[in-house]
Amino acid sequence: MSETYVLGIDAGGTHTDAVLLACPATAEGVAAPAGPAARLLGCAKVRTRHEDLPRSVRGVLAALAKAAPQSDFGRITRVTLGATLAVNALVQNRADRVGLAVSAGPGLDPRRFILGRHVCVVPGGLDHRGVEVSPLRTDALREAAASWQREGVAAVACVGKFSPRNAAHEQTMADAVRDAVPNMPVTEGHRLSGRLNFPRRLATAYFNAAVARLHGEFLDAVEAALAAAGIRASVRLLKADGGAVPLELSRREPVQSILSGPAASVMGVLALCHCSDVMRQGCSLLLDMGGTTTDMALFVNGSPVVDRDGMLLEGRRTLVRALATVSIGVGGDSLLAVDTASGAASPVRVGPLREGPAMAFGGAQPTLLDALNVLNSCAASAGGPNTLPDGLPDALADAVAGDVPASARGIAALAARHGLSAIELAQLAVDDALQQVASAARALTEGVNARPIYTLAGLKALREARPTHAWLVGGPACCVAKRLSQVLDMEVQTPPHADVANAVGAALTLPTDALELYADTGRCVLTVPALDITERIGKSYSLNEARQRACDLLRERLEAAGESGSRVEVTEADIFATLDDAGYGSRDIRVVCQVVPGLSAFMNLA
Numbered sequence: 001m002s003e004t005y006v007l008g009i010d011a012g013g014t015h016t017d018a019v020l021l022a023c024p025a026t027a028e029g030v031a032a033p034a035g036p037a038a039r040l041l042g043c044a045k046v047r048t049r050h051e052d053l054p055r056s057v058r059g060v061l062a063a064l065a066k067a068a069p070q071s072d073f074g075r076i077t078r079v080t081l082g083a084t085l086a087v088n089a090l091v092q093n094r095a096d097r098v099g100l101a102v103s104a105g106p107g108l109d110p111r112r113f114i115l116g117r118h119v120c121v122v123p124g125g126l127d128h129r130g131v132e133v134s135p136l137r138t139d140a141l142r143e144a145a146a147s148w149q150r151e152g153v154a155a156v157a158c159v160g161k162f163s164p165r166n167a168a169h170e171q172t173m174a175d176a177v178r179d180a181v182p183n184m185p186v187t188e189g190h191r192l193s194g195r196l197n198f199p200r201r202l203a204t205a206y207f208n209a210a211v212a213r214l215h216g217e218f219l220d221a222v223e224a225a226l227a228a229a230g231i232r233a234s235v236r237l238l239k240a241d242g243g244a245v246p247l248e249l250s251r252r253e254p255v256q257s258i259l260s261g262p263a264a265s266v267m268g269v270l271a272l273c274h275c276s277d278v279m280r281q282g283c284s285l286l287l288d289m290g291g292t293t294t295d296m297a298l299f300v301n302g303s304p305v306v307d308r309d310g311m312l313l314e315g316r317r318t319l320v321r322a323l324a325t326v327s328i329g330v331g332g333d334s335l336l337a338v339d340t341a342s343g344a345a346s347p348v349r350v351g352p353l354r355e356g357p358a359m360a361f362g363g364a365q366p367t368l369l370d371a372l373n374v375l376n377s378c379a380a381s382a383g384g385p386n387t388l389p390d391g392l393p394d395a396l397a398d399a400v401a402g403d404v405p406a407s408a409r410g411i412a413a414l415a416a417r418h419g420l421s422a423i424e425l426a427q428l429a430v431d432d433a434l435q436q437v438a439s440a441a442r443a444l445t446e447g448v449n450a451r452p453i454y455t456l457a458g459l460k461a462l463r464e465a466r467p468t469h470a471w472l473v474g475g476p477a478c479c480v481a482k483r484l485s486q487v488l489d490m491e492v493q494t495p496p497h498a499d500v501a502n503a504v505g506a507a508l509t510l511p512t513d514a515l516e517l518y519a520d521t522g523r524c525v526l527t528v529p530a531l532d533i534t535e536r537i538g539k540s541y542s543l544n545e546a547r548q549r550a551c552d553l554l555r556e557r558l559e560a561a562g563e564s565g566s567r568v569e570v571t572e573a574d575i576f577a578t579l580d581d582a583g584y585g586s587r588d589i590r591v592v593c594q595v596v597p598g599l600s601a602f603m604n605l606a
Helices: 053-067 085-091 139-150 167-178 197-230 249-251 258-274 368-383 402-418 423-450 479-490 500-509 543-560
Strands: 003-011 013-024 037-047 076-085 098-103 117-124 132-134 154-158 186-188 233-239 244-246 283-289 296-298 303-307 327-330 335-338 348-350 471-473 491-493 514-520 526-529 533-538 568-579 585-595
Touching: 003 037, 003 053, 003 117, 003 197, 003 258, 003 500, 003 585, 013 053, 013 402, 013 500, 037 053, 037 585, 053 197, 076 186, 076 197, 076 258, 076 500, 085 197, 085 258, 085 327, 098 139, 098 167, 117 303, 139 167, 139 423, 139 533, 154 167, 154 197, 154 303, 167 186, 186 197, 233 249, 233 258, 244 249, 244 348, 258 283, 258 327, 258 471, 258 500, 283 423, 283 479, 296 423, 327 423, 335 423, 348 543, 368 402, 368 423, 368 479, 402 423, 423 479, 471 479, 471 500, 479 500, 526 543, 543 568, 543 585
Parallel strands: 003 076, 076 233, 098 117, 098 154, 154 186, 283 471, 471 491
Antiparallel strands: 003 013, 013 037, 233 244, 283 296, 296 303, 296 327, 335 348, 514 526, 514 585, 526 533, 568 585
16 A cells, blocks of 8 residues: 655643654545554654744754655655644743733623723624624724733734624724724734633633734744745644644634643544553543643543534633643753742642753753652662663663753752752652642543533543553653652553654544534524535525535635535524514524544554
C-alpha cells in the first residue's frame, strides 16, 4: 500500500517538538476506526525561543531532518500544528491587555460580566430579535479607545447583546475604535459564535483578542520556516475540540485554538494507546506535564470527554466547543517560591511562573525538575542508578534528567537562604506540585460527573466516570510517574514516545469545523454570523431547508480553505413558534453543523 508523509509540530512553552509519520494513503481524510497504522520515521525536540519563534521552528525541522535522514520532506502532504503558547500566556497572566466595548440593550446590566480593567459600556441596544430599541452612541468609546492605547492595550473586543441576530451595533463599535486608533486589532463577537449567551460570547471575544497577536506571530513563524524547508503541504492548526482547521480559518478565530496544546496531548495519547484494554474500557486520566503547565483530560471507553458547556478559561465559560481539559501552572520548569515566615501550611509553592529552563538544563533558577532530580538522585544512590538515558525516554519512573549536580547546587543554595536543607526544600516543592495536580484532577472528575457525560463518540450511558488508570506524557514524565501514582492512588503508565505525544496527536488529527445558522421567518431573514452572511428567506422556510443550507455553507467554507470531502453532520436543530410584532405566527430556527473530529490513523508501535 502506498504511503503519504504527515508532519506534526507542537510548540510548547518550553520545547518545540516535531514528528514525521508515514500513513497509508487511504488514511488521508478518513477517520480511523481501529486502524490503519502510521509509522514513526523520526522525531525531534528543541527549546522554544519565545523571542525568535521562526528560529525554533527552523531548528526543530533541521533536527528532524537529521533524525530521519532517508525521508524526503517533499513527500509531506499535510502539516498540523499544536501549541500551548496561548494557554501558557493566559496561565502566567502574560497575554495582551484587552479593551472591552459592550453595548447594553434589554436585560441584565453588562457590567456584571465584564473582564479586565479597560471597559466601556456604550449606550444603545437591540432586542432579542435584533431590532434596534435605542441608537448606539459611540463618542465615549472613541475617547476610551485612545486612552486604552496610551495605557498599553494591544487589542479591543466589541460585544453587543443579541449581536448574532443583527451585527450592526458591533460593527459600529468596531468602526469607532478603528477611527480613534487606526491600527488597533478589533474582535467582533458575532464573528465567533451565533449563540445568544451574552456572558459567554463576551468572554469568547475577550480571550480571542488577548491571544490574537501571539497566535498570528506563531503562524507567521511556522509558515516562513516551512517555506524555507521546501515544505509546500497544506497546514492546519488544532482546535480545542480535538479537530484541526486550515490556517486561514484559524487566523480569524484564534480563540478556537487556545487549548490546542491540551487537545494535541489527548489525540496523541489516543493514537499511541488505542490498543490498550485500559484505554478501551472504563475511565482513564490523561496527564501531560510539560515545562510550563500540566494539562489533564479524561477518556471514557476509549473516547475523550467533551465539555458540553464550552471551553473554560480563567473561571469563565466561552462558546468554544472543547474537550474537557484542565491546565494548571505546574511543569518541570516552574519556579519555586519559598516563604517560611508567613506560617503558611506549605512554605514552598511551585508555579505558575516560568523564567527559563531548569538548572539541570542551563537555567539560572531552581525549578520543579531540579527538586525532582535532588529527590530521585538520593533514591538512586540508595537503591541503584535510575537515570534518564539519551534519546527518547523509556517507561522508567523516578529518573533524573540533565545535569543533576547543577540541580543539587541550585536547590541547596535556595534552601540555605530559608533555613532548610536541600532535601527538605525539594520534598516540600514536589509535594506541593503533586497536590496541585491531584486537586486539579479531582476537580476535573467532579466537573465531568456533574452533568451527562459526552465524548467525541457521543453520549455515554454512565452515571459517573471515575478514573482507575492514568496515562502520563511530557518531558518530565519519567521523573515523576511513580510519585504521581502514589498521590493519585492509581497506576500511572508512560506510553512509548511520551515526550512527543503532542506532536503525534497533531500529525494524525483530522480537519474539522463548525457553523451556526439562524433563521427568523417573521422577519424573513437568515443569518450566519461567523460568515457575515445575511439572506432573505420566505415565511414558509423550513427546518430541513435550514439544515441543508448550513451543511452546504460549511462545506463551501472548508473547500475555500483547501479542504474537500469532509463529512458534515448536524449536531443541533431547533425550531420555536413565535409571534411577530403584528401578532402573526412565525418560526425561529437554529441549526449547528460540524465536521466530527477524529484521527486519520493510529500509531504502529511494533
